[in-house]
Amino acid sequence: MIKIDHVSKSYDGGATTAVRDLSLEIRSGEIFGLLGPNGAGKSTLLNMLAGVLAPTSGVIELDGVNVATNPLAAKRNLCYVSDSPDHLLRLKGHEFLRFIADVYEVPDDVRAQRISELAREYGMEGELDNQIQSYSHGMRQKMMIMGALLPDPAVWILDEPMTGLDPKASWLLKQSMRRHADAGKTVLFSTHVLDVAEKVVDRVGVIAHGDLLFVGTVDEMREHFRSNGSLEEMFLELTSDNSPFAQGEKDGAAAGETR
Amino acid sequence: MARVAAQGFSWRQFRVMLRVIMRGEQHLDSTGMGLGSDGESRKGLWGSLGAGARKVAMGLLFLLLAAMFFMMGFMLGEAGTTPYVAFSLCVVCLVGLTLLTGLYQAVNILYFVRDLGYYLTLPISATTIMWAKLAHFLGMSILSDLIILPVGLGCLLSAGAGPGVWVAMTLAFALCAVAVNLALVIVCVPIMRFSRLAHDKDRFSRVFGGIIIVLVLAVGVGSQFAFQGDGLASLASGSEQLLSGGVPAVVMGLLCPPSLFARLVVSGDALAAAGGLLAMLASVAVYAAVLSAVSRRWYFEGVQALQGAGGKRGRRVEGAELTQVTRTRGALAANLSRDWKMMARVPVFFNQFVLSSLLMPLYFIAIIAVSVAVGVSQASDAGMDPMALLGMARELTGLLTFDSPALVWCAVVVLVFGLFLGFSSYSFTMGVSRDGEDFFFMRGLPMNWSAYLAAKFVAPFALSSVPMLVLFVVAIVALGVPAASGAYLILVYLGATISLGLLSLGLGALFPRLTWDNEAQLVKGGGATLMVFAGLIVGAVVMVLPALALLGCALWGVFAAPVALGLALAIFVLECTALAWWVLGPCARSLSRRERS
Numbered sequence: 001m002i003k004i005d006h007v008s009k010s011y012d013g014g015a016t017t018a019v020r021d022l023s024l025e026i027r028s029g030e031i032f033g034l035l036g037p038n039g040a041g042k043s044t045l046l047n048m049l050a051g052v053l054a055p056t057s058g059v060i061e062l063d064g065v066n067v068a069t070n071p072l073a074a075k076r077n078l079c080y081v082s083d084s085p086d087h088l089l090r091l092k093g094h095e096f097l098r099f100i101a102d103v104y105e106v107p108d109d110v111r112a113q114r115i116s117e118l119a120r121e122y123g124m125e126g127e128l129d130n131q132i133q134s135y136s137h138g139m140r141q142k143m144m145i146m147g148a149l150l151p152d153p154a155v156w157i158l159d160e161p162m163t164g165l166d167p168k169a170s171w172l173l174k175q176s177m178r179r180h181a182d183a184g185k186t187v188l189f190s191t192h193v194l195d196v197a198e199k200v201v202d203r204v205g206v207i208a209h210g211d212l213l214f215v216g217t218v219d220e221m222r223e224h225f226r227s228n229g230s231l232e233e234m235f236l237e238l239t240s241d242n243s244p245f246a247q248g249e250k251d252g253a254a255a256g257e258t259r
Numbered sequence: 260m261a262r263v264a265a266q267g268f269s270w271r272q273f274r275v276m277l278r279v280i281m282r283g284e285q286h287l288d289s290t291g292m293g294l295g296s297d298g299e300s301r302k303g304l305w306g307s308l309g310a311g312a313r314k315v316a317m318g319l320l321f322l323l324l325a326a327m328f329f330m331m332g333f334m335l336g337e338a339g340t341t342p343y344v345a346f347s348l349c350v351v352c353l354v355g356l357t358l359l360t361g362l363y364q365a366v367n368i369l370y371f372v373r374d375l376g377y378y379l380t381l382p383i384s385a386t387t388i389m390w391a392k393l394a395h396f397l398g399m400s401i402l403s404d405l406i407i408l409p410v411g412l413g414c415l416l417s418a419g420a421g422p423g424v425w426v427a428m429t430l431a432f433a434l435c436a437v438a439v440n441l442a443l444v445i446v447c448v449p450i451m452r453f454s455r456l457a458h459d460k461d462r463f464s465r466v467f468g469g470i471i472i473v474l475v476l477a478v479g480v481g482s483q484f485a486f487q488g489d490g491l492a493s494l495a496s497g498s499e500q501l502l503s504g505g506v507p508a509v510v511m512g513l514l515c516p517p518s519l520f521a522r523l524v525v526s527g528d529a530l531a532a533a534g535g536l537l538a539m540l541a542s543v544a545v546y547a548a549v550l551s552a553v554s555r556r557w558y559f560e561g562v563q564a565l566q567g568a569g570g571k572r573g574r575r576v577e578g579a580e581l582t583q584v585t586r587t588r589g590a591l592a593a594n595l596s597r598d599w600k601m602m603a604r605v606p607v608f609f610n611q612f613v614l615s616s617l618l619m620p621l622y623f624i625a626i627i628a629v630s631v632a633v634g635v636s637q638a639s640d641a642g643m644d645p646m647a648l649l650g651m652a653r654e655l656t657g658l659l660t661f662d663s664p665a666l667v668w669c670a671v672v673v674l675v676f677g678l679f680l681g682f683s684s685y686s687f688t689m690g691v692s693r694d695g696e697d698f699f700f701m702r703g704l705p706m707n708w709s710a711y712l713a714a715k716f717v718a719p720f721a722l723s724s725v726p727m728l729v730l731f732v733v734a735i736v737a738l739g740v741p742a743a744s745g746a747y748l749i750l751v752y753l754g755a756t757i758s759l760g761l762l763s764l765g766l767g768a769l770f771p772r773l774t775w776d777n778e779a780q781l782v783k784g785g786g787a788t789l790m791v792f793a794g795l796i797v798g799a800v801v802m803v804l805p806a807l808a809l810l811g812c813a814l815w816g817v818f819a820a821p822v823a824l825g826l827a828l829a830i831f832v833l834e835c836t837a838l839a840w841w842v843l844g845p846c847a848r849s850l851s852r853r854e855r856s
Contacts, residue, residue: 050703053854071851075705087700090604091597094576098585102593103704112582128581129573131604 007058336417677755681798754831
């Protein structure tokens with residue numbers, strides 16, 4: 001479970017806020033999609049959850065463990081796939097996975113089998129002995145996803161995970177997320193691809209200008225808008241400059257309604 | 260491809276391209292000339308202060324070297340060397356330096372550029388792109404080449420030459436610098452078009468980087484002897500002979516055509532100098548025309564060949580082999596393995612931190628071997644038996660006991676040697692910075708940051724200190740130093756190198772530089788040069804207290820020898836303990852909280 005309690009983040013000592021007083025609870029066994037336009041604060045929020053950024057104020061807990069006060073224990077429950085897959089490029093695929101397995105202390109008796117399964121599933125069996133720098137963008141993304149799945153974490157956080165993936169890998173990722181959630185674990189991912197969100201998520205959160213504008217299921221979103229339009233149309237209306245929610249946030253009135 | 264066929268030069272496009280390139284093109288590698296910006300911008304008052312201070316420090320360093328070369332030239336003049344001979348020395352050094360590092364730099368500037376793939380899609384001719392890149396390259400090269408010119412100018416001052424000669428020599432040198440770089444690129448373009456080695460950036464960087472490191476060390480060894488006695492004057496005279504005629508002059512003429520007219524410019528009257536300068540200009544123009552023709556034919560093809568080049572593919576790893584290669588390791592071993600692989604597989608890091616560290620003992624072995632050979636030869640000439648000399652030396656070192664001030668002086672020498680090793684301490688300082696953006700990936704993992712830093716200490720220590728330690732032990736055994744005293748000196752050496760490494764690593768962890776675009780930007784350029792010199796200050800900080808304890812006996816007689824020796828060692832033990840705590844505690848905690856700035 002992920003619990004975010006009145007979290008804010010400012011990069012410039014409070015002059016502007018990338019994430020503003022955001023509260024949210026994501027239950028175990030749930031896939032939660034975080035939607036928002038570019039610069040909305042999605043990556044900042046996910047980086048705070050992953051412990052890469054410290055919140056300026058507020059508390060984040062992963063399965064009851066405070067990320068700020070006990071980062072190591074919190075991170076052992078979490079795997080994070082960032083929006084760029086260009087990491088440790090000089091390591092070979094199996095070296096990268098071994099490093100991840102060592103850091104997460106994946107038991108010796110399961111790691112090779114798990115690596116083998118993941119490699120087969122994502123079509124990377126023939127690539128494990130190559131340096132990551134020789135991979136295409138999509139293959140690097142697959143490798144990061146394999147690294148995140150290898151420790152079988154309780155919480156899985158992915159920032160724009162579909163970017164660069166071929167249709168099969170994209171489908172596989174969605175399956176992995178579903179399986180993960182069905183096993184009682186938590187999946188949180190951000191995306192721009194609204195169709196993906198519509199088909200995969202249990203609930204969505206819409207974020208813009210650092211404010212969480214809406215949290216609920218896609219059906220609740222439709223009901224809210226009394227609209228039969230696509231998620232894309234609702235999203236555009238919700239995050240537009242004329243959005244009643246955005247205006248409400250400014251007035252400090254609508255926050256309670258939308259959450 | 261219609262666009263490639265239209266390869267005419269466009270002045271308008273040239274200006275646009277040059278502006279783009281100068282504003283911040285990303286290089287897969289870098290020139291390493293040390294005078295350009297390192298491309299990293301920092302915000303705020305501290306950022307601008309830091310950048311300003313770095314520029315001032317680099318400027319001072321440049322001026323210091325220039326002043327040193329100027330004095331050298333002046334002394335040559337005072338010793339009877341003519342301005343033409345001094346200028347010949349400048350030109351030969353210029354050609355030598357360009358041959359040493361120029362091809363690597365030219366390839367980096369012209370080919371290993373991240374944005375080059377994008378340029379391929381633009382309707383700009385190859386000739387225009389190449390000339391824009393070349394103009395940038397030449398500008399940077401000439402700036403760094405100018406450091407050699409003060410040798411000639413110093414000689415002019417000594418000879419009391421008029422201002423016209425000064426201007427003529429400066430212009431002649433600049434034309435020589437342009438010509439030799441053009442010659443280099445004329446060779447470089449076909450190599451990049453047809454050589455397989457050049458298409459694999461990693462292999463190319465490793466091979467040429469390795470050659471450069473070896474040659475630099477060779478020059479270092481050679482300079483130990485060249486600058487003794489009349490070595491420099493002999494070098495200048497040899498340079499003049501190179502330009503005087505025969506095959507060497509033809510080779511020099513091909514590499515640097517303006518050198519053929521140098522005598523006219525430097526030693527002739529005003530008319531001859533003007534004619535010589537015109538001839539130099541004409542030879543540069545001819546090379547420019549040749550380069551234009553060569554680049555029109557092969558530059559784009561070379562660039563396209565690079566875009567399609569790929570690394571070698573690995574085998575399929577599965578079953579028992581997969582189990583074997585992914586077996587469990589501890590936190591330290593996992594970090595050490597990752598760090599070592601990243602360092603050894605990045606050519607720039609390999610050359611800078613691995614190869615140069617491993618070659619350093621060879622540098623000393625070469626110096627010792629040559630010195631011993633010279634000593635033996637001189638002893639033989641004087642009718643002395645070299646073995647008898649060694650026996651005398653062993654008798655003397657046999658007196659190095661704990662109550663002997665001689666042992667105290669030996670310990671001081673070890674400290675001075677440790678201080679000298681401060682030059683290489685930046686391999687510790689750069690430990691965290693080497694990870695760059697990967698650091699922030701690891702920030703998302705449940706990392707043991709103490710193990711991470713411990714691994715960052717082990718790799719450079721094993722590379723820089725252990726080979727020298729072996730050499731040190733061999734010297735102690737060969738010279739017959741008593742076992743206890745030898746062990747003491749080794750402990751002092753270890754204390755000096757460990758404390759130096761720990762302090763450098765800790766400082767690098769507290770102030771890491773993680774936002775670089777390419778590896779060479781980190782280890783070359785102004786900031787890196789300053790860091791090498793800053794290593795001396797770090798060395799002085801850790802060695803000042805033990806040195807005072809030793810000098811308290813050796814110079815001031817405050818302590819008895821055993822007390823001074825014990826005190827120095829105790830201080831090192833305390834320092835190493837405190838620094839290890841500091842690195843593995845506060846520094847590791849600081850890394851666990853570090854965010855992107």
